[in-house]
Amino acid sequence: xxxxxxxxxxxxxxxxxxxxxxxxxxxxxxxxxLIECTKTNNHAEHAELNRRIKDLEREGDRLSHxxxxxxxxxxxxxxxxxxxxxxxxxxxxxxDGINSSSKRIALYKPKCLPPYALELALxxxxxxxxxxxxxxxxxxxxxxxxxxxxxxxxLHDIENRADxxxxxxxxxxxxxxKDSIELYKLKEILYEMEKTTDMAxxxxxxxxxxxIKYA
Numbered sequence: 001x002x003x004x005x006x007x008x009x010x011x012x013x014x015x016x017x018x019x020x021x022x023x024x025x026x027x028x029x030x031x032x033x034l035i036e037c038t039k040t041n042n043h044a045e046h047a048e049l050n051r052r053i054k055d056l057e058r059e060g061d062r063l064s065h066x067x068x069x070x071x072x073x074x075x076x077x078x079x080x081x082x083x084x085x086x087x088x089x090x091x092x093x094x095x096d097g098i099n100s101s102s103k104r105i106a107l108y109k110p111k112c113l114p115p116y117a118l119e120l121a122l123x124x125x126x127x128x129x130x131x132x133x134x135x136x137x138x139x140x141x142x143x144x145x146x147x148x149x150x151x152x153x154x155l156h157d158i159e160n161r162a163d164x165x166x167x168x169x170x171x172x173x174x175x176x177x178k179d180s181i182e183l184y185k186l187k188e189i190l191y192e193m194e195k196t197t198d199m200a201x202x203x204x205x206x207x208x209x210x211x212i213k214y215a
Contacts, residue, residue, distance in 0.1 A: 016078060019088070020067075020135040022063050024134070026059050027095055028128040030053050030060075030098040030128075034125075035122060038120075047106045050105070050106040053099050056095060056098075087206045093203075094127070097192065116190060120165055120193040123165070127159075130154050130155050131155075134203075145215035148211055156204060158201070162194050169190055
């Protein structure tokens, strides 16, 4: 086990922390592009922004696979192998959600995105910034446990706020939108965006598990 008596006296490789930081930086870049997506109703711009987001999503896949490869090549890891793998996977899921959201915007070509879309995109970026802060503090877990817990709580709060925004959007959508096709398009797009905040919170739950085990 990684937290065995023997492992306490064995150097642990820190190469995972830069990979988490690169992942979080890539997520922020994707969130910034998604915000741009929600600020325009130009379909050509949507397609170009989705192309750039897709490139970032591929980079996220590369980084998460790199974490998996490093786990297989590393004898002593800083945390439980499964937790490291799960954290990388959930962070990559956030990028997947950003890509899926922008892809729906590009493919569905809605007439006009509602202000709620920008609100959710900004919340996705807030979550991305939280993940970046977590990546900064993970290497010194014991001394930074309080900060890490606060970032995990922030991810939870963001997800709750996103739920509220999505519920308000759904109420307005069914009250005001008379075009059933447009209603379907907007519902699918914003559902995917709200779900992306869930993915960021899932990453926070893995961090809480790591804190319980090692802080």
